[in-house]
Amino acid sequence: MTQPHQDSDDLSLEDAKSQWQRLAHEIAVHDEAYYTLDAPTISDEAYDLLRKRLEALEQRFPVLQTRDSPTQKVGVSPSKKGFAKITHDAPMLSLENAFSLDDVWDYFKKAARFLGMSEETFFPLVAEPKIDGLSCALVFENGGLLTASTRGDGETGEDVTAGIKTIPFIPQTLLGPHLPGRIEIRGEVYLSHDDFVRLNQEQEALGARLFANPRNAAAGSLRQLDPSVTAKRPLKFFAYGTSLPLDGCKTHWDVLARLAQWGLPLNPLNILCTSKDEVIAFYKKLEQERSALGYDIDGVVYKINDLALQSRLGTAARAPRFALAHKFSAQKGQTVLRKITLQVGRTGVVTPVAELAPLTLGGVVVSRATLHNHDEIVRKDIREGDTVLIQRAGDVIPQVLGVVPSERPRGDPFVFPSICPICASHLERLPGEAAIRCTGGLVCDAQATLRLRHFVSKAAFDIDGLSIKHLELFYEKGLVRTPADLFTLEERNRFLSPPIESWNGWGPQSARNLFDALNQRRQISLSRFIYALGIPKIGEKTAKILSKHYHTYEMWRAAMSALNLEENNQTLQDLISIDGLGLTAAEELHAFFVEPHNQDVLRALVAQEGGTVFVEADPLKASGSPITGKTVVFTGTLERLSRREAKAQAEGLGANVAGSVSAKTDYVIVGKDAGKKAKEAERLGITILSEEAWITLCQPQG
Ligand SMILES: [Zn+2]
Known part of the structure; x- marks a missing residue:
């Protein structure tokens, strides 16, 4: 941001104009982030300061107050897409x-x-x-x-x-x-x-x-x-x-x-x-x-x-x-920024942090403040050794508002590291995103427990009896660091002293149950496997699409290894031509597969590559069921099946499960308290089934 305490009294109109332009642009950028993207880039206080400064300038130089000045607007236009x-x-x-x-x-x-x-x-x-x-x-x-x-x-x-x-x-x-x-x-x-x-x-x-x-x-x-x-x-x-x-x-x-x-x-x-x-x-x-x-x-x-x-x-x-x-007022103060360090969050987002010479703000000693992201450092031109203005508002993490001008010679501009300070994987920035992320999702300490949690979750490996608490404990003790470690846990437990069954809260039965649950998942479907890897933007649905498309682990793996983001890359073209898949997903897959650490995880895990977990090929669509190839929609609350079960069952029989009713819908299954979708189905003359009728239809014929 611009220097907040600079006096406007000795400004020439020229200077005022250029200041005005800078401020107006900055405010417009924040407005866009705030109103349209729901992702503010600065605190409200800092924003208000910018606005006050602009108003002060306009008061002194009324010629600057044009109709498109941010001071004349209440907010920004509603976002262009989606909403009437x-x-x-x-x-x-x-x-x-x-x-x-x-x-x-x-x-x-x-x-x-x-x-x-x-x-x-x-x-x-x-x-x-x-x-x-x-x-x-x-x-x-x-x-x-x-x-x-x-x-x-x-x-x-x-x-x-x-x-x-x-x-x-x-x-x-x-x-x-x-x-x-x-x-x-x-x-x-x-x-x-x-x-x-x-x-x-x-x-x-x-x-x-x-x-x-x-x-x-x-x-x-x-x-x-x-x-x-x-x-x-x-x-x-x-x-x-x-x-x-x-x-x-x-x-x-x-x-x-x-x-x-x-x-x-x-x-x-x-x-x-x-x-x-x-x-x-x-x-x-x-x-x-x-x-x-x-x-x-x-x-x-x-x-x-x-x-x-x-x-x-x-x-x-x-x-x-x-x-x-x-x-309400925020507390501000000045201090020296000693060093810029990186903090890796549990989702892999890397946040630059200002390590400060400690100062007291509102009775609290502050020695670190967030710098938000790389763009903010560049925009505010913040360098190590600078004197900076710090703000603490309410419970919000203290933040660096800007550099306080000084006569002292400054250090070099900050260069954002290219590798993760925790795991040495590559840092990458996706186009259109301000955040920089560590790509070592499965090996990065900062992210590992979260990724492991995802790996064992219901829609992924679905490992019964492994609570988050257990997982975190295994991780802390170094027993389970990557997914592959889960499947060697039983083997290693034999040499562990004390073994898991003698730990506090465990017994022979609960340990046995855990190992059984793990062993049952040594065979896993390709779609669950892909989803379990926790690649950003590759959710359950995308994982299913990929698994249907590539059919076997080997095919998928080979394709992903050949993937790059050059326009004429065959795999890339193939990927983005798949219905339901976009460039963002392709970029994420690429980022995952170019990281050698992630390749190591696959090798350690997958039987096809020398690991212990066998990834099954995607089954060809079942045929002979009356719902094979049909498009179905579920609405309302089902009594006997959970939504997830119903969906899995339908897909298992080769049906497409859609989210909304259209002319292409074959069946609408109506549970309790069904609303609009049921009415819409009636209007379109689509066959409406009760949950009972649906279950009957799904029974094997003959
Ligand atoms: Zn990392």
């Missing part, structure tokens, strides 16, 4: 930010002046915790939830109706007095801290991307094209207002009371302040208690309670004059 757009009943404005109490009083003094009242006037204010979530507008017609959209650019948002309807906290129907025919309710969708941690654990277990914070997890969860994914995410909601005035409500407090009457969830901490002291007390209390709330807030919102005054005040360029967001 919904225009809000009235624009969803963002709020002006205040960073100190003085800012707050100044703001309401300005409001008083605007109304021709004494500057000393205190307006009764409603104070609400500012939820750090995703603003949404919900339209109800005749009481029923009609549409829901994100804020988007303030005028138009993305249609997230299907996702919103999966949130149990949001009533599908409003009940109660004075309900207008149409009403747009506004509020914040958020994720609690506990649910955020759980979600990231699940993501990690799946090898999927981790969310940076609860807000991004909420946004990423809601902005799913498949609402069944949203339904699995425990999103919550607080309503905070309406787009248009409500009949009979004279104050914002009345509005909130009415929303509650209609059944909408409100934040229980909201209060009406009738004096400055109450405002101060509330802000201080929230700032102290914020970490114990269980969800993220980043400040307090004040709204003038009197709606008549609100309407007289109206809105300025991009924010209402009657409301203000009072942000």
Whole structure:
């Protein structure tokens, strides 16, 4: 980022222009990352600083304030792909930010002046915790939830109706007095801290991307094209207002009371302040208690309670004059960056870390701070030996905001290492991703337990009786470092002292069970095997596609060894021409197979290469079953089969299992509480089967 404390007083217009351009560009990049990709690249505080700086520049050089300045925009346009757009009943404005109490009083003094009242006037204010979530507008017609959209650019948002309807906290129907025919309710969708941690654990277990914070997890969860994914995410909601005035409500407090009457969830901490002291007390209390709330807030919102005054005040360029967001402060300080080191996460993502000369921020000694990724280091031109500005906000990991200019000679630009500091495998960066990853997934200490967990998981080797705790213990003791070690464990246990069966919590029977479970998996299907390797982007479905295509381990292995990413590579062409496979998957396969450490793992593991596990060829499609070659869709809750079982059974009999109903669907199997898909099937005249009828159909004929 640009130097935050540089004075703009002695700037020429030329310099101001170039500064403005740099800032505006930087803000645009962050906006894109934040709104469109759900992946913020800087902290909110740092972002606000950039914005303040831009505003200050524009105040001093009004000529810079053009229509496309970020200061004139509320957010960015809704993402281009996937979601229909919904225009809000009235624009969803963002709020002006205040960073100190003085800012707050100044703001309401300005409001008083605007109304021709004494500057000393205190307006009764409603104070609400500012939820750090995703603003949404919900339209109800005749009481029923009609549409829901994100804020988007303030005028138009993305249609997230299907996702919103999966949130149990949001009533599908409003009940109660004075309900207008149409009403747009506004509020914040958020994720609690506990649910955020759980979600990231699940993501990690799946090898999927981790969310940076609860807000991004909420946004990423809601902005799913498949609402069944949203339904699995425990999103919550607080309503905070309406787009248009409500009949009979004279104050914002009345509005909130009415929303509650209609059944909408409100934040229980909201209060009406009738004096400055109450405002101060509330802000201080929230700032102290914020970490114990269980969800993220980043400040307090004040709204003038009197709606008549609100309407007289109206809105300025991009924010209402009657409301203000009072942000919590972050702690900042300067220190020397001694060294840049690399930290390898459990998913293999390599994060550069600033090793600092220790400093105290808000009573906590800070000696390390995150540098996020390689791009950030380059963009901020951070070098070892620099004096840097550090920020610590709430529970967030301290971060390096930027370099503090100094006269001292600087070190060389930082060169990002090309091999993993933990396992010496190659580091690689995938096109279009900011993250750099270690490719030694199966051998890298930092990633190994996670990968081993994946290896033994239900859809992979499915090893019964091997808990995560056991796996981690085996790993720590050096007994199981790579997958192949699992299959020599029994052999080695005979020479172990003490042997596993005498360990705390084990006995002869449980050890026997574990070895039996392992032995049962010495034969494994090719698709399970491929999936078990935990190659990024190669999920269950892709593994199945690969296994069908290559049929045997030998064929697959040979093809992968011949794979490179040059355009005329035969294997590459072959791979990307497979239906359901893309270039990203090809890139990941390539990255996995060029890493010699991974080849070692295969050799140690696979019987075909000298290991102990025999990888079976993919069975040719079963024939003679009435469902061979048919396309089927499951919907609703099945009673006798789990979804996974039903799917496996259908595929085993040669059927294609699809996620949605179309004209190509042959059978729709309807469980309990089936919804849209069943209706759609009816509409298209597709054969609908009960679970019983389906099971009968799957029985061997004759
Ligand atoms: Zn590594």
